[in-house]
Amino acid sequence: MFGFIAADLRRHWAGALAVVLIVAFATALGVVVTLQERALRLGSARAAQAFDLVVGAPGSETQLVLSAVFLQAAPLPLMDGEVLAGLIADPRVAYAAPVGFGDFYERQPIVGTTQALVDGLGGLSSGRPFARLDEAVIGAGVNLREGDAIKPQHGLVEQGGHVHAGAAYRIVGRMKPTGTPWDRALLVPIEAVWRVHGQHAKDHEGHDHEGHDHDGHDHDVGDDDTHEPAEPAPVRASEHADGDHDHDEADGLDAPIDPGAAADPHAPGVPAILVKPRTIADAYRLRQAYRSDHTLAVFPAEVLTRLYGTLGDARLVLGAVAAGAQALVGAAILLVVILHIGQRRRQIGALRAFGAPRLAVCAIVWLEAFALIAAGLVAGFALGFVGARALSALLAGMSGVPLPVEFAGADLSRFALLLAISALVSAVPALSAYRQSPAAALRG
Numbered sequence: 050m051f052g053f054i055a056a057d058l059r060r061h062w063a064g065a066l067a068v069v070l071i072v073a074f075a076t077a078l079g080v081v082v083t084l085q086e087r088a089l090r091l092g093s094a095r096a097a098q099a100f101d102l103v104v105g106a107p108g109s110e111t112q113l114v115l116s117a118v119f120l121q122a123a124p125l126p127l128m129d130g131e132v133l134a135g136l137i138a139d140p141r142v143a144y145a146a147p148v149g150f151g152d153f154y155e156r157q158p159i160v161g162t163t164q165a166l167v168d169g170l171g172g173l174s175s176g177r178p179f180a181r182l183d184e185a186v187i188g189a190g191v192n193l194r195e196g197d198a199i200k201p202q203h204g205l206v207e208q209g210g211h212v213h214a215g216a217a218y219r220i221v222g223r224m225k226p227t228g229t230p231w232d233r234a235l236l237v238p239i240e241a242v243w244r245v246h247g248q249h250a251k252d253h254e255g256h257d258h259e260g261h262d263h264d265g266h267d268h269d270v271g272d273d274d275t276h277e278p279a280e281p282a283p284v285r286a287s288e289h290a291d292g293d294h295d296h297d298e299a300d301g302l303d304a305p306i307d308p309g310a311a312a313d314p315h316a317p318g319v320p321a322i323l324v325k326p327r328t329i330a331d332a333y334r335l336r337q338a339y340r341s342d343h344t345l346a347v348f349p350a351e352v353l354t355r356l357y358g359t360l361g362d363a364r365l366v367l368g369a370v371a372a373g374a375q376a377l378v379g380a381a382i383l384l385v386v387i388l389h390i391g392q393r394r395r396q397i398g399a400l401r402a403f404g405a406p407r408l409a410v411c412a413i414v415w416l417e418a419f420a421l422i423a424a425g426l427v428a429g430f431a432l433g434f435v436g437a438r439a440l441s442a443l444l445a446g447m448s449g450v451p452l453p454v455e456f457a458g459a460d461l462s463r464f465a466l467l468l469a470i471s472a473l474v475s476a477v478p479a480l481s482a483y484r485q486s487p488a489a490a491l492r493g
Contacts, residue, residue, distance in 0.1 A: 065421055068425065069424045069428060072382065072428075075371075075374055076432075077436060084434065084460075085441065087455075088453055088454045091453050092451055094350070095453075096230065097350055097353055102348060103346070114347060116321060117320075119449075120150075120234055121448075122150060122151075129318055129343075130317060132322065133145065133316065133322055134316070136339075141334060142335070144165040144325045145165070146162050146323045146324075147163065148162050152203055153202050157235060159235045159236075160235070164178050164179070166323060169325055170231060174223050175223045178221075180221075181238075184221045185219065185220055186235075187223050188227070188231050188232040189225060190226075190233045191232075195220050198217050243316070324346075332348070382422065383474055411480070414478055422471040423471055426468065430464060
């Protein structure tokens with residue numbers, strides 16, 4: 050029996066291959082949709098685990114999380130410096146780190162923050178923390194070496210960005226891998242961002258009055274006037290509040306940082322603050338305390354849950370489309386198999402005339418049809434897995450979020466269900482061959 054089936058498949062290999070490929074491509078579509086949606090959920094959830102609470106100005110919760118946690122550049126309103134000072138001084142807070150956006154280096158974001166965030170994300174794997182305004186610490190995935198010097202670019206090139214004249218940072222350390230978009234970020238002192246963009250705002254006075262410049266990027270801008278200390282000295286936020294500053298954006302970037310300086314409530318504003326509460330209870334109290342007319346506090350996990358709901362709705366739609374495509378392909382394959390059986394009436398009649406039992410002929414037809422469809426299902430799952438891996442790698446390169454593609458128990462159940470349906474579909478032409486009489490087949 051199996052020899053007969055193998056010989057028949059070799060004789061009609063082109064048609065058999067076409068059936069397998071059609072089933073494979075239809076199955077792969079559904080597998081890619083399922084695996085990619087799961088990868089997005091798992092990857093984003095793992096990336097957000099490092100951040101317990103995000104505080105920003107009132108606005109979109111989703112955009113606040115996307116910008117502060119996933120480093121997706123977008124205009125955000127600024128908070129007063131007293132918010133940061135209050136959080137740092139709050140006994141319920143383990144650490145509160147400001148984040149300032151707007152600059153890039155070769156599409157990799159440059160983020161202004163403090164050493165507290167570097168330590169909170171796992172610390173350094175090599176080098177040392179930044180100790181001066183012109184020093185930077187890079188994420189584990191940044192293709193730079195300690196000692197390299199880079200110039201910050203204001204905005205992206207395709208959005209009309211330009212290099213900051215005179216400003217430069219030297220790499221002094223590398224962070225441990227975090228599995229988050231921060232692995233491809235360059236971290237610099239927040240005071241350096243205030244200085245560079247404070248002068249930038251001054252140079253563009255009259256074009257921006259709310260912390261956003263003409264090309265739509267956020268900047269942590271304080272008062273319009275900043276100044277350089279007469280001699281290099283520990284830099285505190287209050288040093289940016291008044292005085293004169295010339296037009297060299299690098300002025301003051303050679304000054305050291307005082308990590309023990311108290312937070313200044315009159316410091317320039319920031320678009321977001323990443324907060325690590327001491328306990329779970331403190332996290333809920335802080336969120337309640339900072340949900341007001343002036344601030345917005347969110348748990349990234351809660352925001353992602355709402356996004357997952359949206360993704361789930363989209364997955365249902367795409368899944369329905371994939372299921373519809375698979376149903377149409379199944380119907381087409383069934384029609385092809387039935388026509389194929391019709392063309393082999395004489396062969397089936399000859400088998401019966403030579404004494405082949407009805408059940409043997411039925412089994413041959415069923416096994417051949419089922420083998421083709423099952424091979425297509427196996428190839429479809431493999432092709433879908435490869436396609437989802439390729440798509441995840443592309444999206445991870447763009448977003449910096451690792452997207453794990455993996456099968457789950459539900460996928461095995463789905464595969465078993467598809468095999469069962471295939472067995473039923475294959476029974477249709479088999480029953481047709483079973484009912485066919487030898488005399489009628491030979492006369493046809």
